[in-house]
Amino acid sequence: MSTKYVYFFGAGKADGKGTMKDLLGGKGAGLAEMTNAGVPVPPGFTITTDVCRYYYANKQRLPKELEAQQKAALDKLQKTLGKGLGDPKNPLLVSVRSGAKFSMPGMMDTILNLGINDVVVDGLAELTHNERFAWDAYRRFIQMYGNVVEGIEKNEFEHILEGQKNKRGVKQDVELNVADLKEIVVHYKKLFEKHVGQPFPQDPLKQLEGARNAVFKSWNNTRAITYRRLNKISDDLGTAVNVQAMVFGNMGNDSGTGVGFTRNPSTGTKEFYGEYLTNAQGEDVVAGIRTPKPIVELHNDMPAVYKQLREITSKLEKHYRDVQDFEFTVEKNKLFMLQTRTGKRTAQSAVKIAVDMVKEKLITKEEALMRLEPEAIDQLLHPVIDPKANLKVIAKGLPASPGAATGKAVFDADTAAERGKGGEAVILIRQETNPDDIHGMDAAKGILTARGGMTSHAAVVARGMGKSCVAGCESIRVSEEQKQFSINGTTVKENEWITIDGSTGRVILGQVPLIEPEISGEFGIFMSWADKVRKLKVRANADIPRDAKVAMQFGAEGIGLCRTEHMFFAEDRLPFMQEMIVATDVEARKKALAKLLPFQKEDFKGLFKEMKGYAVTIRTIDPPLHEFLPKTREDAEVLSRKINVSTDKIMQAAEELHEFNPMLGHRGCRLGITYPEITEMQAKAIISAACELAKEGIKVVPEIMIPLVGNIKELQDQKAIVVRVADETIQEYGVKLSYMVGTMIEVPRGALTADEIATEAEFFSFGTNDLTQMTLGFSRDDAGKFIKVYLEKKIFKEDPFQTLDQAGVGQLMEMAVQKGRKTRKGMKMGICGEHGGDPASVKFCHRIGLNYVSCSPYRVPIARLAAAQAVIEGKSKGHAYTSK
Secondary structure (H helix, E strand, O other), X not given: OOOOOEEEEEOOEEOOOOOOHHHHHHHHHXXXXXXXXXOOOOOEEEEOHHHHHHHHHOOOOOOOOHHHHHHHHHHHHHHHHOOEOOOOOOEOOEEEEEEXXXXXXXXXXXXXXXXXXXXXXXXXXXHHOOHHHHXXXXXXHHHHHHHHOOOOOHHHHHHHHHHHHHHHOOOOHHHOOHHHHHHXXXXXXXXXXXXXXOOOOOOHHHHHHHHHHHHHHHOOOHHHHHHHHHHOOOOOOOEEEEEEEOOOOOOOOOOEEEEEEOOOOOOOOOOOEEEEEEOOOHHHHHHOOOOOEEHHHHHHHOHHXXXXXHHHHHHHHHHHXXXXXXXXXXXXXXXXXXXXXXXXXXXXXXXXHHHHHHHOOXXXXXXXXXXXXXXXXXXXXXXXXXXXXXXXXXEEOEEEEOOEEEEEEXXXXXXXXXXXXXXXXXEEEEOOOOXXXXXXXXXXXXXXXXXXXXXXXXXXXXXXXXXEXXXXXXXXXXXXXXXXXXXXXXXXXXXXXXXXXXXXXXXXXXXXXXXXXXXXXXXXXXXXXXXXHXXXXXXXXXXXXXXXXXXXXXXXXXXXXXXXXXXXXOOOOHHHHHHHXXXXXXXXXXXXXXXXXXXXXXHHHHHHHHHOOOEEEEEOOOOOHHHHOOOOHHHHHHHHHHHOOOHHXXXXXXXXXXXXXXXXXXXXXXXXXXXXXXXXXXXXXXXXXXXXXXXXXXXXXXXXXXXXXXXHHHHHHHHHHHHXXXXXXXXXXXXXXXXXXXXXXXXXHHHHOHHHHOOOOOEEEEOHHHHHHHHHOOOHHHHHHHHXXXXXOOOOOOOOOOOOOOOOHHHHHHHHHHHHHHHOXXXXXXXXXXXHHOHHHHHHHHHOOXXXXXXXXXXXXXXXXXXXXXXXXXXXXXXXXXXX
């Protein structure tokens, strides 16, 4: 039995259904579902994603069964409508759209009016009694086909169109008459032949073949690949092709087209939201060429259509139990739904909608928690404009994506990408964005466009990325060539600072102070649901009280990693650290360390206070000592005067301590073993701080962590020092204090011998940054030179320094968990590498039974949600793991 590659929908019945997104794509599944539900949908057929996968697996050839199946579907479509593709007396025109499982702005642009040619255009004019409409449809088709199928730049067509408008002295496309449009078509066809080397195709079947194949080719264009990489969408899904009978929104003022959402995708408010244009075709709304009207005004222009649209979209939302993003066309006062799909939304909106839908009993709390990608929470943690700031507002556009951003003005995507990735704060300013700008949009802090509405490319992509965006700011005049924009006598040039507020649409001159948001309102409710579900605790990596305070505000339950060496780099203590390093005997080292001890003690007291009784894991010194010493003779001379040690001696120490491979060198527990006085000082500082707070009645839970242990004897050596100093200090203060001594598992041998190490270690914390480096044999600092190539060639699916390598590093972790707990039942275990804030890695940590993850303060909410989702996903798979 041959594979079914083509699915028909129309006349109230569809071959497919809404659950078939993998095969029909999101758009095709939505069309099938709407058709079966009796929604007015123009008929058509969907070519499955199987064809796309076959196309790439077989050197861009198509399955032999496809042509016959496509012909049968086309015959059925023609019979259903009583029209013929290419029939000059009763022509059928179709649209061709891509449609992957997930909505992807980088995919092929829609082609409308396919089937029109030099003969059909006259038949269409006669049939509709509207010659202008027919020739407008033809010029649009040549432009779309030329751009999408043959790659002719849009601006070459636009140049011809603008030239004709200038010649006639008109501003709007709709002001062009039939003679103008005929002249434009002649010039468009010449442009096409010049680029392609052959005339514009007149055979509608050839047109359909070209458009269909262009959809498959677009799956692997640069825009689509970039979007999939940014959104972690598999390259293997493929796209479907949707061929659908045309209905026309450009047949006069009783026709129109629009896009909308059943709830506000920016704020989540339960309101009918969207835009439309009268006498226009679908692409006009999102292209930003004409500024559309708010959808509520359709009630005035076409009241009966508006009522029907409200009823249909309300039913669709209840049916899918989620916000719907829909497209519609009105032809001569008759409504047609072109698509419905789950609406993209900002994180702020996603949280509000999820909470509201639980209150409305549309979904459960667990379903609500699964509605938000954990990474999207990052959008809610972006800054907002300080309300006390003095603002010079110079323009106002549409509030397309919330949050504020400040940066230097740039006017092209390549510059934004280069400078943004270099660490500069930039705002990308364009007339309007298009899918080719995606790399610049990703690197920019925010996006400002002069054209386009709330559903324009800039708005939709910015919301998906969590970037601040102000769109449709028509009062500004953008010159991308001169790299500037102007408004009311004010000119903003490249590199000048501007600020945009995507929540209000304001454009502000200069660099404006921003403030951090708080977890409250619906977000607070949402996160409280996550906290009730999750098993994993979430701690933060924090070295100073300020970071600890932020972590607590974001819901941290302790500190999983305090890097004590970061405290030594401060200006008031670095000279003492350097004095200790260049010392030539133990007494001189101890003398310098005694100067550092009060600083460390106060640092630890600050952290303990902020944590309010939660555990604080403090790692003893880790990096090689040469990192603290001057790199140049000039710097050594400055230090010489501060610590009264000769410049030559300092330079000699730096030279002696220099390491060829510092990552594998004299660092971690190896430092404490060769210089036990350092471990003594740090243990004294930690326990003294804890004892002093305990005397004040403040609960403190210190956990002292020895880094880089690969041999049990290393841990025995360092633990003996810590326990001796700790017990002596507790006795001195005369208080009761519990503490723990554990180790980081970051050396593969440590994981392999975890059962032995657990006889001494009271807890494990996986330092996955180094464990990844040592397991893969990659230096994190140098791997950037080739990781990108590995990702492009699909050697790696993810960057292993961002998302945990579960098969390799993860296997070592799981082994260490099992071995460690075999020796010490119920042993506390966590992770403190950067992976602790990566959702996929958090879920892995849940599955192998860790007690907690620790991550940077701003990723704490992300980890909290990911931990909850891990529990829910485990239930659905029937293997609900729990932390032991």
